[in-house]
Amino acid sequence: MSIQLGVFFQGVNFSTVWSHPDSGSQTEFESFRRLIETAERGLFTAFFLGEGLRLREHLGALHALDVAGRPDAFTQLAALAAITRDIGLVATQNTTYNDPVDLAHRLQSLDLLSGGRAAWNVVTTDNAWTGENFRRGGYLDHSDRYSHAADVIAIARRVWDSRDPAGIAVDRQAPQWGAAPAPFQYDTGYYSVDASGSLPRSPQEHPVLFQAGDSGEGRDFAARHAEVIFSAHNTFEAARDFAHDIRARTVAAGRPADDLKIFPGQEFIIADTLAEVDDKVRWVRENQVTPATALAFVEQLWGTSLDGHDPDGDLPSFDPVQAETGETRGAGFRAAKALETATAWRALAETKKLSLRELVIEIGTRRGFAGTADSIADELIPFSEQHVVDGFNVSPWLVPTGLDDIVNKLVPAMQERGIYWTEYPGETLRENLGLRAPLTRRGGAGVQTPTAAAPEPADAHG
Amino acid sequence: MGERTALGVLFRVLEMSTSPFAVIVDIDGAGSHPAAWRHADAEPGELLSAAWVSANVSAAERAGVTAVTFSDHPLPPRDVDGPTARLDAVLQASFTAPLTSALGLIPVVHGLYTEPFHLATQTATVDTASLGRAGVLIEGDEDPRIAARHGREPLPARLVAEELTDVVEAIRRLWDTWEGDAVIRDVSTGRFFDPAKVHYADFEGHRFSVRGPAILPRSPQGQLPVFSAHSGIGADVVLVDAPLDASLGAVREARAAHPADTRVILELETALDRAGQTGAERVAALDEHAVWAGSGRARYVGNAEGLARILVSLTDVVDGVRIRPAVLGHDLDELARAVLPRLRDVGVFRSPLVGSTLRESLGLGATVNRFAEVSR
Ligand SMILES: Cc1cc2nc3c(=O)[nH]c(=O)nc-3n(C[C@H](O)[C@H](O)[C@H](O)COP(=O)(O)O)c2cc1C
Numbered sequence: 001m002s003i004q005l006g007v008f009f010q011g012v013n014f015s016t017v018w019s020h021p022d023s024g025s026q027t028e029f030e031s032f033r034r035l036i037e038t039a040e041r042g043l044f045t046a047f048f049l050g051e052g053l054r055l056r057e058h059l060g061a062l063h064a065l066d067v068a069g070r071p072d073a074f075t076q077l078a079a080l081a082a083i084t085r086d087i088g089l090v091a092t093q094n095t096t097y098n099d100p101v102d103l104a105h106r107l108q109s110l111d112l113l114s115g116g117r118a119a120w121n122v123v124t125t126d127n128a129w130t131g132e133n134f135r136r137g138g139y140l141d142h143s144d145r146y147s148h149a150a151d152v153i154a155i156a157r158r159v160w161d162s163r164d165p166a167g168i169a170v171d172r173q174a175p176q177w178g179a180a181p182a183p184f185q186y187d188t189g190y191y192s193v194d195a196s197g198s199l200p201r202s203p204q205e206h207p208v209l210f211q212a213g214d215s216g217e218g219r220d221f222a223a224r225h226a227e228v229i230f231s232a233h234n235t236f237e238a239a240r241d242f243a244h245d246i247r248a249r250t251v252a253a254g255r256p257a258d259d260l261k262i263f264p265g266q267e268f269i270i271a272d273t274l275a276e277v278d279d280k281v282r283w284v285r286e287n288q289v290t291p292a293t294a295l296a297f298v299e300q301l302w303g304t305s306l307d308g309h310d311p312d313g314d315l316p317s318f319d320p321v322q323a324e325t326g327e328t329r330g331a332g333f334r335a336a337k338a339l340e341t342a343t344a345w346r347a348l349a350e351t352k353k354l355s356l357r358e359l360v361i362e363i364g365t366r367r368g369f370a371g372t373a374d375s376i377a378d379e380l381i382p383f384s385e386q387h388v389v390d391g392f393n394v395s396p397w398l399v400p401t402g403l404d405d406i407v408n409k410l411v412p413a414m415q416e417r418g419i420y421w422t423e424y425p426g427e428t429l430r431e432n433l434g435l436r437a438p439l440t441r442r443g444g445a446g447v448q449t450p451t452a453a454a455p456e457p458a459d460a461h462g
Numbered sequence: 463m464g465e466r467t468a469l470g471v472l473f474r475v476l477e478m479s480t481s482p483f484a485v486i487v488d489i490d491g492a493g494s495h496p497a498a499w500r501h502a503d504a505e506p507g508e509l510l511s512a513a514w515v516s517a518n519v520s521a522a523e524r525a526g527v528t529a530v531t532f533s534d535h536p537l538p539p540r541d542v543d544g545p546t547a548r549l550d551a552v553l554q555a556s557f558t559a560p561l562t563s564a565l566g567l568i569p570v571v572h573g574l575y576t577e578p579f580h581l582a583t584q585t586a587t588v589d590t591a592s593l594g595r596a597g598v599l600i601e602g603d604e605d606p607r608i609a610a611r612h613g614r615e616p617l618p619a620r621l622v623a624e625e626l627t628d629v630v631e632a633i634r635r636l637w638d639t640w641e642g643d644a645v646i647r648d649v650s651t652g653r654f655f656d657p658a659k660v661h662y663a664d665f666e667g668h669r670f671s672v673r674g675p676a677i678l679p680r681s682p683q684g685q686l687p688v689f690s691a692h693s694g695i696g697a698d699v700v701l702v703d704a705p706l707d708a709s710l711g712a713v714r715e716a717r718a719a720h721p722a723d724t725r726v727i728l729e730l731e732t733a734l735d736r737a738g739q740t741g742a743e744r745v746a747a748l749d750e751h752a753v754w755a756g757s758g759r760a761r762y763v764g765n766a767e768g769l770a771r772i773l774v775s776l777t778d779v780v781d782g783v784r785i786r787p788a789v790l791g792h793d794l795d796e797l798a799r800a801v802l803p804r805l806r807d808v809g810v811f812r813s814p815l816v817g818s819t820l821r822e823s824l825g826l827g828a829t830v831n832r833f834a835e836v837s838r
Contacts, residue, residue, distance in 0.1 A: 019649050026645075027679055029560070029591045053579070055660070055675050062657040062675070069645070069655075069679040071587040072580065078553040079591040081512070082560045099612045102536075102576065109550035113512045113557050132673035133579040135614070163547070169499075169506040177499055177506055180538050180546040191613035198538030198547035199510060292652025 002421045003384050003414065004391030004433070006046040006090070006263060007039045007403060008230075011070040012056060015267070015366060017287040017397050018067050024400045027069045029079065034400035036080050039087055042407030043424060045391060045432050046088035047080065048121065048230075049073040053097055054130045058296055059305060065293050067399075074106045081114035088429035089114055090210055092121040095149040097134045100188075101195040104156035107207050108199045116203035116428035120156075121210035121230060124149050124218075139190060146213075146221045151188040153209065153225050155195075157440050158184050160206050162197025204428035206438035210263075223249035226260060227435050230393055234264040235367050240388040261433055266392035267368030270405040274372055281370045284397055285361045294357035297364050301325060301338055301345075311357045315346055366395070373409035377417050384419040390433075482825045483811050484727065484782025485773075485802065486568070487522050487794060489515070489554070490533035491545045494731055494786035497751035499544045501744075503791045509545050512557065518790055519558040522565060525798030526813030528823050529566025531599055531689075531784060536572050536608045543752035552584045559592035564813070566820035568597035568689060573629040574604060574622065575612040578665075579672055581629070582636035586681040594682030594819035598633075599689040600697065602626045621668075623695060628667030630688060630696040635663040637685055638831045639675035655679075661833040683819050685829040689727075698826055699725040701784060706730075706760040706772070713780050725781040725824060731761040732769060733788035734796040741765070745788060754788065766800030773801070777810045782824075 009032070010016065017023060024031045036047050051073055056063040073091035081089060089110065093103055103120075111118035124145035128138020140148055162181035169177050183196040211218070211226035222229045223246065233242040242264070247257040269284055271277045289297070291311040298315065299306050303322030320338035349359045369376045383389050396402025414420035426432045436442065488494065491509055492502035499506055504514050522530045534551035551569035558567060567588060571581050581598075589596035602625065606616035617625055644659035663674030690697040693716070700720055704712030709728055716726045731754075733741040741763040745754060762769050776783060787793030805811035814823040821827075 018647055018654050023647075027590055029593070033560070052677065054673075055677055062655075062660055064653045064655050064657045064660075067654055069640075070677050071590060072583040072678070074550075075552055075556045075584045075587040076591065078556040079559050079588075082516070082557050097577070098580075099577070101611050101613075106550045106553060109553045112510055112549060113515070113553060115512065132671070134577055134672075135670045165507075172500045172502075172506065174506070176543050177509075177545050178547075180540040188613075192610075193613045194607070194610035196538065199549070200507070200547070290649075290652040 001384050001387055001419070003380060003389065003419050004045040004263070005042065005406075005411075005420075006048055006088075006391060006393040007035065007044055008048040008050065008265060008393045008395045009035065009399070010050045010395055012050065012052055012066060012068065014066050014288050014290075014293045014364075015395055015397055016067045016399060017284065019287055019290075020398060022401050023398060026067050026399060027071060031400040032076065032080060033083060035396070035403060036084055036087060038400075038403040038407050040084050042403065042411045043421060044087055046090050046119065046429065047077075048090040048393060049076060049092060051092040051094060051123065051125075053094070053125070054133055059299060063296070065290070065296055074110050077118070078110055078113055081110065081117065086117075086424045086432070088117050088119055088208070088432065090119040090121050090208075092123055092212070094123045094125040095152040096124065096126040096140050096145065097130060097136070098152075100152040100155040101159055101193055103152070104159035104197070105199070107156070108160055108197070108202070111202040111204065111207045112199060116430065118202070119208035119210055119228075119429055121212055122149060122153065122226065123212055144189075146217050148188060148190065149221065150225065151186070155186050155188075155193060157206070157438075158186065159195070159197035160201060160438075161440055163200050165200045168200060202428075204430035205441050208429050208433060208435065219246060219249055220253070222246070222260060223253040223255070225439070228261040228263055228390075228433065231262065231264045234266050234392065236382060236388065239264055239383065240386065243388045259436065261390040261435070262388075263391045263393045264389055265366070266394050267366045267397060268376060268394060268406055268410060269368060269370040269397075270373055270376065270409055271370075272372065274375065277370050277372070285365055288365060288397065289357060289361045291357060294360040297360045298356060301336065301341055303338065309356075312355045315342070315349055315356050315359065373405070373413040376410060377413035377419070380414060380419060381417060481725075481781055482528075482823070483773075483777045483805075484528040484725075484824055485805075485811060486529045486531060486566070486727065486782060486784040487525075487527050487797070488531045488533055488784055488786045489518050489522070489790065490786070491548065491790075493789040493793065495733070495745065495748050495754045495788040496543045497748040498789045500751055501748065501789050501792065506545075510547060510549055515549065515554050516558060516561050518794070519562060519565070519567075521791065521794050521798070523562045525794060526802055527565070527797070528782065528814055529568050529597065529820060531568045532570060534570040534572070535601070535603070536575070536611055537605065552588060555596065556588045556591055559588060559595070562592070562595070564595075564816045564818065566595050566597055566814065566823055567592055568599050568687075568820075570599045570601055572602065572608065573600045573626050574602045574617055575609050575614045578629050578632040578670070579636065582633040582676060583678055585633070585686055586637060586676065586678050589681035589683050589686050590678065593817075594821075596681075596683070597687040597689055597699075597820050599701075600626060600630060600692070600695070601690070602629075602692060623692060624668055626690070626692050626695040628665075628670070630690075632663065632665040632667060632670075632672045634685060634688075634696070635665050635832070636672065636674055636676045637681070638833050639663050640678075640680040641831055641834050642680050642684065645679055659834075683821050684831065685821075687820055687824055687826055693719055697724070699727055699781070699824070701727050701729055702780070703729045703757070703759045705758060706762070709760055709776075710779055723827070725826070727782045727784055728776065728780045729759050729786065730783045731759055731786045731788065732793055732797070733763045734769060734793050734801075735765045736792050736796050741788075744792075748788070766796055767804070770801045770804035773805055774808060774810055
């Protein structure tokens with residue numbers, strides 16, 4: 001079975017090395033062009049953009065150490081649609097600070113402009129800090145984030161299902177081009193909308209729905225609504241356990257187990273010879289975790305400035321000044337118990353004889369694959385044979401050349417082993433992913449059809 | 463046009479360096495005539511396709527017009543003969559950015575019920591992707607059905623101008639939040655950007671506030687040219703709707719109501735003679751299906767030479783026109799073939815140059831970053 005590949009252009013975090021001479025702009029169009037053309041040459045399934053609607057802060061000031069700056073996802077993907085033919089275009093968009101009808105219409109526009117290659121990675125970021133950039137402010141209860149997201153998706157599907165394509169004139173003598181679809185109403189509990197979709201469906205009918213969110217609630221949400229789940233579980237055991245869990249939840253939601261495809265995030269560090277692997281990994285890690293980044297990482301837990309502290313020395317001898325970490329820095333850290341975590345870090349540093357910076361490299365960087373193209377391709381065989389993933393979402397650590405080794409070396413090695421396709425199998429993203437029709441557009445027996453009008457399972461509204 | 467002396471032509475050419483005459487073409491479905499789709503060079507169902515969008519925009523670039531606008535409205539057209547749907551205008555502009563290299567790209571956005579933060583990022587993204595060729599045309603319609611589409615409270619008509627003024631100011635502040643040289647990649651301090659050169663927008667409007675900074679660094683133009691038909695909201699370019707014979711007065715009125723450096727552009731519907739048919743015959747044939755109602759807007763129906771004469775005379779009055787062709791492909795072809803060359807011949811119009819920004823094509827001056835000033 002072919003493992004698929006996507007590329008995740010995250011636009012934040014220290015995993016992107018910006019100090020290398022080959023590191024290009026994070027926002028200029030040429031960087032995106034270079035990256036997506038390489039991905040398409042490597043027969044990648046999809047190109048992903050992350051979303052963050054507020055510039056990150058650290059200890060009350062702008063966080064300046066990592067790459068920063070991102071285009072609007074749908075807008076950027078529309079430009080990329082014009083220069084590509086096969087690759088899917090996935091926009092991360094949260095359900096809290098985007099207006100559902102507007103979001104659905106823009107996404108459907110992208111789907112038409114790209115000939116059926118658009119997708120939406122549904123995320124539920126809801127903090128009031130992000131809300132300070134928006135009219136509604138921080139209006140949503142965190143516990144309602146997924147029930148609200150379900151409402152937003154239901155509205156989007158109503159928009160996409162509004163237009164009966166058979167109603168559009170087939171010749172220029174018809175009585176009219178086509179009547180406007182009837183409006184619908186929907187109350188989310190936070191606001192109600194009264195609107196109508198207007199565009200016809202694309203060749204893939206609906207944009208593909210991705211989900212990224214890892215809580216039990218997030219996984220159940222994916223099992224009910226999504227078609228691809230983007231996770232962080234990328235080692236073999238973690239991916240296998242995650243796949244078991246997700247497939248069970250999908251079946252419990254009344255869908256076939258393979259209705260939800262699994263794409264963990266992944267990182268590859270490829271060296272020419274096995275002897276060079278360790279050096280290359282060390283080089284990448286040291287450029288990801290600069291001395292300043294290592295201190296900032298620890299400051300995040302300690303809750304105070306460590307200015308003057310030696311990053312190559314030990315962890316601070318005093319205890320964190322906060323009880324819990326804040327939520328704005330991002331996943332992994334949210335509401336961590338500071339003293340408990342600090343104690344664990346100290347123990348790990350002690351056992352493994354790690355400096356502060358080495359510790360941050362140990363716990364703060366991704367568990368990816370490192371090796372030669374052949375050794376990595378060998379390691380990937382069980383992922384394919386045991387079908388613990390459908391694909392990986394690659395985060396290149398260098399922009400825009402970070403896919404070159406993967407496409408030039410790893411892809412051919414995977415193809416030789418029969419675990420990577422040699423041409424795109426379909427014309428749309430939905431076809432390339434091997435997905436069925438959208439959930440609201442399945443007739444026939446055997447598959448539950450949760451139409452837009454059907455009530456949510458009772459727990460969805462909390 | 464023989465009446466123009468050589469000296470007059472020279473004077474015009476010199477004057478153009480400060481205020482060039484802009485010819486902008488609106489891209490909307492099959493054209494501005496409600497039955498245009500019946501004569502379009504595309505099947506009815508293809509009017510909402512990438513191929514149709516790129517065909518028209520490429521034709522506009524080949525014609526050498528200054529810019530195109532992409533019409534849009536939050537409510538799909540109802541009860542009309544023609545298309546009852548449009549592709550999102552910002553996405554059309556962005557889609558055509560890599561397919562063009564000199565043409566200005568100006569999407570219509572709706573300002574009243576959308577998020578200013580998103581509008582700022584979306585339009586700056588088009589500017590970045592087009593290497594500085596984006597503008598934005600801000601519309602504001604208080605129709606309560608648009609409020610309902612966004613799940614918001616309807617705005618009373620008397621507050622529209624106030625709200626749009628706030629929206630324009632919020633967007634402009636966001637566009638300035640990153641100074642042009644904020645990304646420093648300084649290995650010695652480990653800093654990717656210089657936090658002293660990235661600013662909070664801290665906009666407090668009547669009904670919303672925006673903290674900022676923008677999530678996208680400064681775009682090539684920084685401040686995109688802002689167009690609007692609404693008076694006094696802080697636009698760089700004001701669009702004026704008036705019948706041709708009243709246009710002089712309307713333009714004067716618009717100039718009097720705005721700062722001296724505001725550009726004024728006249729809206730102009732056109733149907734030209736083409737392929738052995740007069741403009742009037744073409745309109746009459748379409749009018750059998752749906753009447754092209756006069757909207758109090760300037761309209762020219764006739765031959766190319768006549769339109770060229772009108773445009774030449776308008777160059778003394780306005781800073782440009784936005785042409786709404788009756789049938790997109792056909793009238794745009796005639797414009798390219800027989801109108802624009804006449805304007806070029808007498809030196810009143812220049813096509814935008816590859817590599818120039820829309821601000822440059824419009825003759826708008828350089829801008830000063832409002833935040834950089836206070837931080838120095
Ligand atoms: C692999 C992965 C990628 C994510 N990318 C984004 C992103 O780009 N933007 C965002 O706002 N949230 C992102 N998230 C956060 C989730 O969307 C989600 O909102 C958050 O994790 C809270 O949901 P949870 O409690 O179910 O995890 C991502 C999460 C995961 C697991």
